[in-house]
Amino acid sequence: MTRRALVQDAAARSRPAPEEGDAALVTPSYAGDFERCRLLCETVDRFVSGAAMHYLLVSSDDVARFRALDGPNRIVIDERDLLPGWLHSLPDPVSLFRRRIWLSTRTPPLRGWHVQQLRRIAIAGQVREATLVYCDSDVVFLKPFDVSAFRQNGKLRLYRREGALPVDSEAGHGDWYANAGFALALTPEASTRHDYISTVIAWDRQTVAAMVRHIEAIHARHWVEVVAARRRFSECILYGRYVDEILGGEGHFHDAAQFCRVYWSGPSLDETGLRGLIGSMEPEQVAIGVQSFTETDLEPLRRLVA
Numbered sequence: 001m002t003r004r005a006l007v008q009d010a011a012a013r014s015r016p017a018p019e020e021g022d023a024a025l026v027t028p029s030y031a032g033d034f035e036r037c038r039l040l041c042e043t044v045d046r047f048v049s050g051a052a053m054h055y056l057l058v059s060s061d062d063v064a065r066f067r068a069l070d071g072p073n074r075i076v077i078d079e080r081d082l083l084p085g086w087l088h089s090l091p092d093p094v095s096l097f098r099r100r101i102w103l104s105t106r107t108p109p110l111r112g113w114h115v116q117q118l119r120r121i122a123i124a125g126q127v128r129e130a131t132l133v134y135c136d137s138d139v140v141f142l143k144p145f146d147v148s149a150f151r152q153n154g155k156l157r158l159y160r161r162e163g164a165l166p167v168d169s170e171a172g173h174g175d176w177y178a179n180a181g182f183a184l185a186l187t188p189e190a191s192t193r194h195d196y197i198s199t200v201i202a203w204d205r206q207t208v209a210a211m212v213r214h215i216e217a218i219h220a221r222h223w224v225e226v227v228a229a230r231r232r233f234s235e236c237i238l239y240g241r242y243v244d245e246i247l248g249g250e251g252h253f254h255d256a257a258q259f260c261r262v263y264w265s266g267p268s269l270d271e272t273g274l275r276g277l278i279g280s281m282e283p284e285q286v287a288i289g290v291q292s293f294t295e296t297d298l299e300p301l302r303r304l305v306a
Contacts, residue, residue, distance in 0.1 A: 023131035023147045023202070025054040026123055028116035031062045033292050037137035039302055041069050047141040047286070050148045052129055057082065057119040059089055059100060059112075079115065082122035084224055089115075106221075107228040117235040118224055124208035131156065132208070136199040138292045139260055140305055142278065145286040149259075150202035157202060158243055158252040164195040165237075176234035180241045183226050183233075184211075185218045196240030199289050200260040203239055204251060211242045257282070262289040263296075271300040278304065 092101035102110040
């Protein structure tokens with residue numbers, strides 16, 4: 001039996017066949033975020049309901065470590081079961097081999113943050129749940145949350161802030177938007193730059209699969225080649241633009257409220273800073289996300305959660 005078949009068989013044996021409304025949590029992660037991912041899993045088990053499964057998507061080298069988080073409703077998935085075999089993960093000499101780089105003859109060199117985005121798209125081809133709820137590994141749930149909140153009257157909630165994408169920022173948002181347009185073959189004149197980027201958001205699995213087919217039909221190439229061709233891309237913008245500009249919003253409704261209060265950048269937070277972040281949560285927010293590159297110590301956050 002192939003590795004991919006083993007993953008599918010394990011998933012099938014661990015739960016009943018999902019029904020139309022079933023949902024799964026999806027978290028791409030890596031070894032450097034392992035303890036943060038462990039804390040996420042603990043708070044998911046404590047506060048989150050309505051998800052049939054929690055998928056952790058990691059590189060091949062990280063699988064063994066993340067197996068410690070496996071459980072009846074949580075499966076660790078090797079990226080080799082998701083991404084094409086011609087994309088190879090190797091130690092990166094630029095980082096003195098502490099990090100990895102993904103190389104192929106079909107794409108520019110890719111870093112971990114690129115590949116995490118590709119895994120988010122690829123998982124739709126390997127699972128059966130109707131709703132995929134994406135949750136970064138540096139998220140911590142603090143309140144009860146049922147993922148059924150993403151579905152209303154048969155439609156899926158699409159996070160979107162109207163015309164709010166900062167396209168002139170140094171972060172490269174304008175490139176992300178343009179490259180999504182390239183992948184989807186959209187004309188620049190047709191775009192209104194909405195912000196679709198957040199965490200604790202949901203995608204419709206069948207819509208993701210249709211987006212992949214759309215990209216491959218237009219470009220006559222594997223979708224990974226197309227999406228990664230220009231390196232500066234955002235999976236959230238790609239999905240959002242596909243739904244809004246190709247499907248005309250079909251099957252979705254828009255909502256600008258965020259379920260997660262995110263600390264995107266800035267100095268590391270001490271316990272006082274973390275308490276302030278928690279205190280700034282809006283009523284609808286059920287989680288906080290402290291980006292790991294802020295180098296915020298995890299122990300104060302763990303104490304606050306406990």
